[in-house]
Amino acid sequence: MRVGLLVTCLVDLMRPRIGFAALELLEAAGCTVIVPEQQTCCGQPAWNNGDRANAARLAKKLITEFEGCEYLVAPSGSCADHVRHGYPRILADEPTWQARAQALAAKTHELADFLVRIACLQKMPGNFAGRITYHDSCSGLRGLGVKEQPRALLQKLPALELVEMRGAEECCGFGGTFSVKFGAVSAAIAERKCHQAQALGVDAIVGGDLGCLLNIEGKLRRMGDAQTKVMHFAEVLTAKD
Amino acid sequence: MESRAHRFRRNIAEALANPVLQANLSKAKGKFVEKRAQAIQELDDFEATREAAREIRDRVLANLDLWLETFEANARARGATVLWAKDGNEVSRLVVEIAKRHGVKKVVKSKSMLSEEAGLNQALLAAGIEPVETDLGEYILQINGYEPPSHIIAPVVHKSLDEIADLFARTHRTPRKTEIAALTREARQVLREHFLTAEMGVTGGNFLIAETGSVALVTNEGNGRMVTTLPRVHVAITGIEKIVPTLEDLSTLMRLLPRSATGQSISNYVSVLTGTKNPAELDGPEHLYFILVDNGRTRLLGSDYQPMLRCIRCGACMNHCPVYQTIGGQAYGWVYPGPMGSVLTPLLLGLEKAHDLPYAATLCNQCGVVCPVKIPLPELLRNLREEADKRRLRPWRERLALRAWAWIALRPSLYALASRLLVRYLAWLAEGRGGISVLAAAPGWTMGRNFPAPEGETFRTRYRMRKRGP
Ligand code: SF4
Numbered sequence: 273m274r275v276g277l278l279v280t281c282l283v284d285l286m287r288p289r290i291g292f293a294a295l296e297l298l299e300a301a302g303c304t305v306i307v308p309e310q311q312t313c314c315g316q317p318a319w320n321n322g323d324r325a326n327a328a329r330l331a332k333k334l335i336t337e338f339e340g341c342e343y344l345v346a347p348s349g350s351c352a353d354h355v356r357h358g359y360p361r362i363l364a365d366e367p368t369w370q371a372r373a374q375a376l377a378a379k380t381h382e383l384a385d386f387l388v389r390i391a392c393l394q395k396m397p398g399n400f401a402g403r404i405t406y407h408d409s410c411s412g413l414r415g416l417g418v419k420e421q422p423r424a425l426l427q428k429l430p431a432l433e434l435v436e437m438r439g440a441e442e443c444c445g446f447g448g449t450f451s452v453k454f455g456a457v458s459a460a461i462a463e464r465k466c467h468q469a470q471a472l473g474v475d476a477i478v479g480g481d482l483g484c485l486l487n488i489e490g491k492l493r494r495m496g497d498a499q500t501k502v503m504h505f506a507e508v509l510t511a512k513d
Numbered sequence: 514m515e516s517r518a519h520r521f522r523r524n525i526a527e528a529l530a531n532p533v534l535q536a537n538l539s540k541a542k543g544k545f546v547e548k549r550a551q552a553i554q555e556l557d558d559f560e561a562t563r564e565a566a567r568e569i570r571d572r573v574l575a576n577l578d579l580w581l582e583t584f585e586a587n588a589r590a591r592g593a594t595v596l597w598a599k600d601g602n603e604v605s606r607l608v609v610e611i612a613k614r615h616g617v618k619k620v621v622k623s624k625s626m627l628s629e630e631a632g633l634n635q636a637l638l639a640a641g642i643e644p645v646e647t648d649l650g651e652y653i654l655q656i657n658g659y660e661p662p663s664h665i666i667a668p669v670v671h672k673s674l675d676e677i678a679d680l681f682a683r684t685h686r687t688p689r690k691t692e693i694a695a696l697t698r699e700a701r702q703v704l705r706e707h708f709l710t711a712e713m714g715v716t717g718g719n720f721l722i723a724e725t726g727s728v729a730l731v732t733n734e735g736n737g738r739m740v741t742t743l744p745r746v747h748v749a750i751t752g753i754e755k756i757v758p759t760l761e762d763l764s765t766l767m768r769l770l771p772r773s774a775t776g777q778s779i780s781n782y783v784s785v786l787t788g789t790k791n792p793a794e795l796d797g798p799e800h801l802y803f804i805l806v807d808n809g810r811t812r813l814l815g816s817d818y819q820p821m822l823r824c825i826r827c828g829a830c831m832n833h834c835p836v837y838q839t840i841g842g843q844a845y846g847w848v849y850p851g852p853m854g855s856v857l858t859p860l861l862l863g864l865e866k867a868h869d870l871p872y873a874a875t876l877c878n879q880c881g882v883v884c885p886v887k888i889p890l891p892e893l894l895r896n897l898r899e900e901a902d903k904r905r906l907r908p909w910r911e912r913l914a915l916r917a918w919a920w921i922a923l924r925p926s927l928y929a930l931a932s933r934l935l936v937r938y939l940a941w942l943a944e945g946r947g948g949i950s951v952l953a954a955a956p957g958w959t960m961g962r963n964f965p966a967p968e969g970e971t972f973r974t975r976y977r978m979r980k981r982g983p
Pocket residue numbers: 823824825826827828829830831853880883884885886887888
């Protein structure tokens with residue numbers, strides 16, 4: 273399977289190791305992974321802030337880069353959801369482009385969803401040990417139905433204990449540029465999320481979207497919690513001691 | 514009601530800095546969420562019921578003029594008078610006129626969001642007519658100096674029992690009580706007097722039924738029944754979109770409304786009121802008026818925003834909204850809070866008066882999945898953002914930053930360079946610590962949390978190095 277990896281702009285900038293972990297997992301599942309070098313950002317910030325023209329330009333750019341692959345996989349529910357559901361809508365006025373958008377949308381997957389349902393990855397490369405809880409990011413969960421997939425993968429690690437926090441499906445307050453425009457509100461929402469996770473005494477809060485993870489990590493540290501780790505599930509699945 | 518939506522940011526800051534409000538909000542959070550989750554389990558097929566409800570609402574909106582005429586004809590045939598109001602001022606004018614015509618000195622009111630839109634209480638007071646709110650929540654707000662509501666079905670959800678106990682003792686000059694039952698009893702005593710002396714009752718209407726010309730009222734306190742049966746005159750004020758074709762359709766919507774709103778299988782009272790009192794009946798109003806209000810709604814028909822008119826005002830979207838849960842309803846500045854308010858307020862008042870509201874959402878779509886009539890609220894919010902951007906309502910810095918970022922993101926080599934520099938800058942700010950506590954470029958972020966330090970080089974750089982081999 274020729275899989276195009278959409279690294280995502282945040283992973284590129286902030287946490288390259290998540291990109292490499294995704295690469296490792298895909299290869300472990302027997303995929304040939306292509307990382308288009310020209311990729312930048314899927315354009316969701318433009319779309320969510322009302323800049324349709326640039327959202328369309330960035331969508332076309334990404335379509336051109338990835339449409340040659342058999343699948344597009346992203347270690348982010350939010351970006352995958354944007355390609356899957358945003359692109360066809362953004363390009364609705366341009367029939368040829370819309371058709372190309374739809375074709376790409378049909379083969380676009382969030383990483384965990386792809387590993388479980390398409391690539392059927394059985395053996396995890398890592399051996400993480402510890403107690404974790406999983407935060408369901410909004411777009412992955414409500415946009416793409418990503419819920420059981422990451423949990424199924426995580427539970428294949430024998431020394432990992434997964435516990436559910438209250439309100440796992442509630443938003444962490446990130447919301448892209450919302451986190452900067454309404455910083456105080458965003459941070460207050462994040463605080464609730466942190467409390468819910470801390471109540472379980474976990475070693476790590478795990479999720480599938482770096483935006484949420486940066487938000488949660490930033491809040492935990494500001495609250496003085498230097499202990500609880502915040503990790504992407506791809507990092508957990510590939511962690512070796 | 515005068516809008517404070519234009520000063521939304523200040524409202525938020527005040528809400529976050531108010532410890533009593535914050536304590537009350539965190540106590541109220543989740544109260545309705547769990548109940549709703551349980552209540553919808555009772556339906557054999559919640560999603561299919563939702564779909565049916567959406568279809569009913571869309572069917573009405575597709576031919577709203579015809580349904581309104583049908584309603585009007587049937588209501589008239591049962592002795593009601595149907596009046597039309599273009600905006601809030603007209604509502605107030607009509608109600609005052611009706612009151613004067615019937616020599617009314619006192620009006621008892623059951624809950625009506627339209628009367629909030631119109632600022633009806635102030636208009637009545639100005640005309641020398643005494644309005645008395647009889648919904649317990651609305652009554653509490655009234656005796657607290659006409660405080661604005663914070664929720665469309667639970668208007669005092671932002672208040673604690675203690676605050677209400679103080680307010681009652683102060684207003685009624687009675688010993689302070691802290692038991693809910695005792696407080697309710699006290700309110701009943703006060704209100705009973707008003708029910709018996711008022712000459713006119715004003716209500717909203719959850720639905721108007723076209724085939725019978727009736728209004729349906731969904732309440733829990735029974736005050737709606739008193740308001741509509743004791744006084745001689747009943748005035749029901751609703752938005753023009755509240756029509757449903759048949760009683761059968763009403764029953765479908767009623768399977769969803771109380772469940773979505775309060776998590777009840779059915780509210781304590783559901784009244785379907787038709788026509789004036791006929792000679793054989795013992796109670797009911799001698800005069801029944803319907804005031805059907807546009808106030809910006811026809812503008813939405815046929816537009817991208819038409820789905821918003823499906824709304825049945827259940828409040829589920831705000832109950833599930835992380836932003837609403839954090840800032841409360843009053844911060845939104847007008848009658849309607851939460852996600853539906855962030856869509857409706859700019860649409861009804863004008864985007865220029867409330868263009869911050871559509872941005873006050875994480876687009877988490879919690880609202881979209883609970884809305885019983887499937888209004889795609891995040892999509893509508895995004896649409897409004899697009900419009901705000903197009904009409905240049907947003908600060909120029911914001912627009913410039915967005916454009917500059919997109920311009921770079923469209924140029925891969927430039928983007929690679931820019932991200933490399935940005936990573937270095939962020940790493941320098943973090944100085945080897947795990948995070949940055951003040952980020953000048955995004956002060957909003959670091960106000961309440963750290964900005965984690967970047968790992969090091971960008972993925973792009975490291976990937977290229979790896980491919981080249983050691
Ligand atoms: S938008 Fe939907 S969820 Fe919100 S109040 Fe209206 S009907 Fe209820």
